[in-house]
Amino acid sequence: MTTLAYTLSDSRVMLRRNLKHQLRYPSMTLMLVGLPIVLLLLFVYVFGGQLGAGLGTHEGRSAYLDYVVPGLLLVTVASAVQGTSIMVAMDMTGGIIDRFRTMAIARASVLTGHVLGSLIQTLAALAVLIGVAFGLGFRTTAGPLAWLATIGVLALFAFALIWLAVALGLAAKSVETASNTPMILFLLVFLSSGFVRTQTMPGGLRQFAEYQPFSPVVDTVRGLLTNAAVGDHAIAAIAWSVGIALAAYLWAIRLYNRRRAAEPK
Amino acid sequence: MTGQTSAPGIVARDVCKSFGSHLVLDKVNLTADEGSILALLGPNGAGKTTMVRILSTLIPADSGSMHIAGHDVVTDPDGVRALIGVTGQFSAVDNLLTGAENLLLMADLRHLGRDAGQRRVTELLEQFDLTDAADKPLSTYSGGMRRRLDLAMTLVGEPRVIFLDEPTTGLDPRSRLTMWEIVRELASAGVTILLTTQYLDEADQLADRITVLDQGRIVAEGTPAELKSRIPGGHVRLHFADPDLLRSAAGLLPAAAPDQDQLVLQVPADGTVDSLRELLDELHEARIAVERLSIHTPDLDDVFLAVTGSHVTGRPDEHPTPQGAAQR
Numbered sequence: 001m002t003t004l005a006y007t008l009s010d011s012r013v014m015l016r017r018n019l020k021h022q023l024r025y026p027s028m029t030l031m032l033v034g035l036p037i038v039l040l041l042l043f044v045y046v047f048g049g050q051l052g053a054g055l056g057t058h059e060g061r062s063a064y065l066d067y068v069v070p071g072l073l074l075v076t077v078a079s080a081v082q083g084t085s086i087m088v089a090m091d092m093t094g095g096i097i098d099r100f101r102t103m104a105i106a107r108a109s110v111l112t113g114h115v116l117g118s119l120i121q122t123l124a125a126l127a128v129l130i131g132v133a134f135g136l137g138f139r140t141t142a143g144p145l146a147w148l149a150t151i152g153v154l155a156l157f158a159f160a161l162i163w164l165a166v167a168l169g170l171a172a173k174s175v176e177t178a179s180n181t182p183m184i185l186f187l188l189v190f191l192s193s194g195f196v197r198t199q200t201m202p203g204g205l206r207q208f209a210e211y212q213p214f215s216p217v218v219d220t221v222r223g224l225l226t227n228a229a230v231g232d233h234a235i236a237a238i239a240w241s242v243g244i245a246l247a248a249y250l251w252a253i254r255l256y257n258r259r260r261a262a263e264p265k
Numbered sequence: 266m267t268g269q270t271s272a273p274g275i276v277a278r279d280v281c282k283s284f285g286s287h288l289v290l291d292k293v294n295l296t297a298d299e300g301s302i303l304a305l306l307g308p309n310g311a312g313k314t315t316m317v318r319i320l321s322t323l324i325p326a327d328s329g330s331m332h333i334a335g336h337d338v339v340t341d342p343d344g345v346r347a348l349i350g351v352t353g354q355f356s357a358v359d360n361l362l363t364g365a366e367n368l369l370l371m372a373d374l375r376h377l378g379r380d381a382g383q384r385r386v387t388e389l390l391e392q393f394d395l396t397d398a399a400d401k402p403l404s405t406y407s408g409g410m411r412r413r414l415d416l417a418m419t420l421v422g423e424p425r426v427i428f429l430d431e432p433t434t435g436l437d438p439r440s441r442l443t444m445w446e447i448v449r450e451l452a453s454a455g456v457t458i459l460l461t462t463q464y465l466d467e468a469d470q471l472a473d474r475i476t477v478l479d480q481g482r483i484v485a486e487g488t489p490a491e492l493k494s495r496i497p498g499g500h501v502r503l504h505f506a507d508p509d510l511l512r513s514a515a516g517l518l519p520a521a522a523p524d525q526d527q528l529v530l531q532v533p534a535d536g537t538v539d540s541l542r543e544l545l546d547e548l549h550e551a552r553i554a555v556e557r558l559s560i561h562t563p564d565l566d567d568v569f570l571a572v573t574g575s576h577v578t579g580r581p582d583e584h585p586t587p588q589g590a591a592q593r
Contacts, residue, residue, distance in 0.1 A: 006376065009376065013373040013374055020362060102323060103375070104343045
């Protein structure tokens with residue numbers, strides 16, 4: 001086999017290991033998939049009546065459902081990558097990573113396995129959330145092409161955040177830290193155009209909300225699902241995704257290759 | 266088992282390593298002939314684990330040269346990795362997989378192919394007495410089973426050089442014997458083994474050569490017999506109720522060393538039951554009552570006392586018995 005063939009084979013083995021982990025640790029998988037659904041129900045049935053009234057239509061709650069689904073798709077992504085960070089930290093704080101490091105395997109395959117496994121998990125979680133949203137009466141004018149674009153934008157952004165989560169998991173000294181740091185991503189979804197229009201926010205916060213990476217992704221997805229123009233939002237969303245992915249990838253690889261400097265305790 | 270082969274399995278020359286300002290390894294030299302067992306003996310904090318981590322490509326040395334079966338650890342780490350197997354001090358198993366899945370993971374990463382990999386897994390499960398537990402999650406495994414699985418995973422790729430970092434620490438006596446048996450079998454099959462240990466008897470039982478490490482420096486090196494010849498033998502300590510009895514006993518046993526303050530007589534002994542029985546019979550016939558006795562067999566502390574003139578210098582909070590060792 002060639003080096004490339006070994007790399008592909010090792011990555012596939014690590015991906016299979018990662019998917020098995022997700023099945024063997026169902027409580028976490030269910031939590032990560034379940035949380036966005038609970039939030040969807042909460043926002044539609046508890047807050048939705050009042051928040052929907054603020055949208056200026058007469059349909060209130062059902063209009064808010066249509067409005068908030070893109071925001072919850074991003075919550076789903078944030079929730080899933082928290083799992084990535086936890087899984088990576090579990091690997092790094094356990095003994096098995098040292099075993100991998102003393103074997104002649106493609107070095108990055110451990111991380112590749114995590115990234116691909118998380119991407120599959122995220123896409124599955126997104127599909128579940130979209131299914132539930134339709135069950136609650138979500139309406140969209142999107143055709144197949146718009147759906148494809150929606151999935152593409154979300155997958156690209158998820159890919160970027162997964163690499164970020166991998167880096168956070170590598171940087172964390174404990175699994176607890178790895179579980180806590182990605183919480184900031186949840187906060188960023190709330191501080192975006194995901195749940196309310198940024199125009200309703202006070203100055204400063206509004207600027208922040210408009211210029212942080214989650215808003216253009218939310219606006220792009222919302223535009224695609226409502227047949228509105230996405231133009232600048234899509235460019236910003238793709239630029240943010242590529243930028244975050246590249247920076248996080250380089251950070252993660254650097255952390256991974258940095259051999260442990262201290263003697264193990 | 267002793268090396269009639271001359272091709273060196275492990276050669277390390279002048280290996281130095283510091284963590285910050287703390288010198289952990291100071292010009293350490295090691296040689297293990299192919300198919301031999303080399304024991305790296307020393308207390309906690311001596312640098313044993315660091316040496317293993319350097320030789321197994323996990324961390325770089327600051328200086329020195331290291332070769333594993335002819336491959337340079339620094340310039341050809343992947344060549345080294347393809348030949349070695351490492352079982353560290355902490356279990357390196359995947360807790361979310363079953364025993365069989367752990368082994369299959371190793372087979373896949375060693376690119377054994379589906380059929381050959383499956384065969385090797387079945388073989389190892391049998392060899393390590395894990396067949397019944399093969400499909401059970403690791404949460405149901407005992408400590409001994411986890412160690413066995415750990416070592417089995419190391420052996421999947423049939424490595425020619427194996428590093429075992431304190432392989433029996435924390436194991437019950439029976440699992441310890443099983444582990445010793447496995448190590449001996451590997452060596453007789455031609456595998457070169459470097460094992461670290463804090464126990465003199467373990468090094469004595471297994472190793473062809475022993476290197477004693479203290480605070481990052483080699484303080485002694487040789488075959489077990491050579492090292493033991495430098496250690497004073499074991500002894501029996503007899504405790505008496507009053508000075509008169511101690512005096513009588515000392516008169517009876519001229520080789521013994523009396524301690525008037527503690528009312529203790531230290532009698533050289535080889536640790537066999539026969540010699541002990543003989544000693545007690547002799548005292549009994551002379552009607553000298555012994556209050557109690559304690560038996561002392563040579564251990565790591567004696568080696569250190571003999572070769573460095575001081576007791577083990579391991580970090581005090583980590584070393585289990587520096588105080589009690591002389592009395593055991």
